[in-house]
Amino acid sequence: MTTDQPALPSPELGEIREIRESPSLVGSLVRGALTAKGRGGDLTTRRLLRRGVQVDRGHLADYQRLVGAPGGDVLPHAYPHLLGFPLAAKIMSDRDFPLPMPGLVHVENATTVHRTLTAGEDYDVTVWAEALRPHPKGRLVDLVTLLQVDGEAVWEETSTYLQRGRGDDGAPRGADAPGIPAGEPCARWRLADDLGRRYASVSGDVNPIHLHPLTARAMGFPRAIAHGMWTGARTLAALGPASTGPSRSHVWFRKPVLLPTTVDLVVDRSGDVQVAAMRSTKRPETVHLVATLEA
Known part of the structure; x- marks a missing residue:
């Protein structure tokens, strides 16, 4: 198919x-x-x-x-x-x-x-x-x-x-993102301060904003930030095997993820299209991304 x-x-x-x-x-x-x-x-x-x-x-x-x-x-x-x-x-x-x-x-x-x-x-x-x-x-x-x-x-x-x-x-x-799913998180992830360096070593994306607080501050950020493509990939992987077969996704990147931090994943699976959001654990009103997945 x-x-x-x-x-x-x-x-x-x-x-x-x-x-x-x-x-x-x-x-x-x-x-x-x-x-x-x-x-x-x-x-x-x-x-x-x-x-x-x-x-x-x-x-x-x-x-x-x-x-x-x-x-x-x-x-x-x-x-x-x-x-x-x-x-x-x-x-x-x-x-x-x-x-x-x-x-x-x-x-x-x-x-x-x-x-x-x-x-x-x-x-x-x-x-x-x-x-x-x-x-x-x-x-x-x-x-x-x-x-x-x-x-x-x-x-x-x-x-x-x-x-x-x-x-x-x-x-x-541009395209409007769907509403943020309500309810309790289905996953919680502690993101270490070296996440940007680890993803850079795999992806090759060595943009200084991801590597160290000092290089991030030189670019206007208080701390290093996670790669958007890591946050998107982590969210889609958490939605299950449907993402690896024939499928469509759309990710809207909202607020940068400052490292280290803890984030929650909230998901609405009630319809044909799954809707997910990654948000701050400490400040749930801070949404880092919204994603949809249609299998």
Whole structure:
């Protein structure tokens, strides 16, 4: 069983540039910082492609342990994000990307799993940017990742980033998140102060805001913050095996998770679509994310 197939990239998106090796995430972060000034203009239509990407089973096991997913060859719902993120970071760090990479805020993530994915397959990974648009608090842009096997689309993701700044009060804010589930938490997690470093060692995302209080304070945060993709992956893994088969998720990132801390997971499973929220244990009114999962 598969979900409906997506609309594959159209020729209007422009040339495909094939990359043989995964770009360095550290290099992209440094290049993005050095070329931040003077950005502007329109989005490039270039797509980046890596063929035959394989999953390292040791790396997969480390990821599964860190996000609380079952072990084995089945890829967790959000794991393919790591296969495409080096390409996305390269696109955002290139000088012709119109928004400065430093300060971009990951605000939403929508994923479709078209069938169960396993570590034994070779994946063609394509990434491109689209839909640069105004927002009341600045500008939004989407980074789209598509995984294919033998020409079949098997997984896709749209990551939405916000550049804060002068916005347009009349611009749409994007898809509305559902209401926060009521009731007692179904899980409580103590998040250690080194969680950002541990996820960085698996994901390669070494943004300084995640690594240490000193580097986070230099970026305007009182303490290091957890990666949004860790909070999303941990939430989806807690919703059970439905997330690894054909499914759709949508995650809205609300308040950053300052480390160390304790968070609660609340879930509403009463309908066809599960709704979950991660909130502060000490201050339940502080909601870190809201997520939906439709199997």
